Amino acid sequence: MPLKSNPDFDKSKLPSRHVSVGPASAPHRSYYYAMGMTDEEIARPFVGVATCWNEAAPCNISLARQAQAVKKGVKSAAGTPREFTTITVTDGIAMGHSGMKASLVSRDLIADSVELTMRGHCYDALVGLAGCDKSLPGMMMAMVRLNVPSIFMYGGSILPGRHKGKDITVQDVFEAVGAHSAGKISDEELHKIECVACPSAGSCGGQFTANTMACVSEAMGLAIPYSAGAPAPYEIPRCLCRSFG
Numbered sequence: 001m002p003l004k005s006n007p008d009f010d011k012s013k014l015p016s017r018h019v020s021v022g023p024a025s026a027p028h029r030s031y032y033y034a035m036g037m038t039d040e041e042i043a044r045p046f047v048g049v050a051t052c053w054n055e056a057a058p059c060n061i062s063l064a065r066q067a068q069a070v071k072k073g074v075k076s077a078a079g080t081p082r083e084f085t086t087i088t089v090t091d092g093i094a095m096g097h098s099g100m101k102a103s104l105v106s107r108d109l110i111a112d113s114v115e116l117t118m119r120g121h122c123y124d125a126l127v128g129l130a131g132c133d134k135s136l137p138g139m140m141m142a143m144v145r146l147n148v149p150s151i152f153m154y155g156g157s158i159l160p161g162r163h164k165g166k167d168i169t170v171q172d173v174f175e176a177v178g179a180h181s182a183g184k185i186s187d188e189e190l191h192k193i194e195c196v197a198c199p200s201a202g203s204c205g206g207q208f209t210a211n212t213m214a215c216v217s218e219a220m221g222l223a224i225p226y227s228a229g230a231p232a233p234y235e236i237p238r239c240l241c242r243s244f245g
Helices: 023-034 039-043 063-076 098-120 135-146 170-181 187-196 207-219 235-244
Strands: 044-050 079-084 125-130 150-154 161-163 164-170
Touching: 023 039, 023 207, 039 135, 044 063, 044 098, 063 125, 063 235, 098 125, 098 135, 125 135, 135 150, 150 207, 150 235, 161 187, 170 187
Parallel strands: 044 079, 044 125, 125 150
Antiparallel strands: 161 164
């Protein structure tokens, strides 16, 4: 069946024309049909939905769910979402040992991998979702390099834990390690603190790099205003994700 024309979109100046329009793109389209795409979907602009989803840390584990909301938003605006992922190196786990050598390097790898995927597959726009210290600037760097319509979505901060009637965060765990090494708290007390300090998905609960860069994304105009403040487990990020799409 020949590719149907779509009067709503002229792809003659869009990157995706190279892989979706005309007889020469028949091999490319055969791959899209293999993934269940329709003629109408192929005729629409292709929007990359890039996330740093993985099981490395809580800052990443909500991103796949949020990406599905972004994709619904893209579809509702007559675009065709194409989801892909990249890596992260999480400072909360990579610090204090040789793994710290991988942290800063990961920022550039994230930017490179997103840029390569977007360019290699000729996507017309990008929605980037990230939640970890180096993945936020990495995703933003890719957006600036690409020069296609792009928007950044922060996955959200983690909620505080509760211990002895007080809110605590991972910062309290670090301080508890110091107290334990000084003999001020027991093994059992340290274990209790570490078990409750990080109760949910989301980035470290403090004004560290992730939350700081999330604020920066709004200030630079890469994100919708007021989008960076909602905790990851709340319903607000999912609703925002659809709007971002």
